[in-house]
Amino acid sequence: MADKSITKTELVASIASSTGQSQSAVSSVLDALFSNVAEAVASGSKVSIPGWISFERVDTAARTGRNPQTGAEIKIPAGKRVKVSAGSKLKAAVK
Template sequence: MADKSLNKTELVAKVAAATNQSQATVDTVLGGLFEALAESVAAGTKVSIPGWLAVERTHRAARTGRNPQTGETIQIKAGYSVKVSAGSKLKAAAK
């Protein structure tokens, strides 16, 4: 894990400074981005920003698990998950 993190407020401030926009404007745009991302993933649509990231909904089949406290076998229902893949520019920035 990284020692440093950037929360939403800090991200908004950083983007606002880099783009000469108000923090309120940047916050509204980021809110719209996250809302559109959530709606698309919920609908099963893959969202791809070439070079940066791809986000898609994946299906997990039902399976048998084990309760770690009792050791009892349990059935885990099928469900959905989200897969986020880093693009080439994001991977290069991490090096």
């Protein structure tokens, strides 16, 4: 099964041709979107585009893990992660 990914350049070109906007304008909007999402999630806010996707910061508890090479127990500190959830429209598009 071949891995098919779309690069940012391909995405920008596709959106630009669909909307009639310039690629530089579309690229600026995408950069601003990702920057704003990152800032909001980093500050603890949840970002949601209803039906499509949501991003939120979650706290993880400290836990004990194992080094897979040696089998020795290691302490994994508490931390923060990003949770990304697909919305109903995105899920339906995949079916």
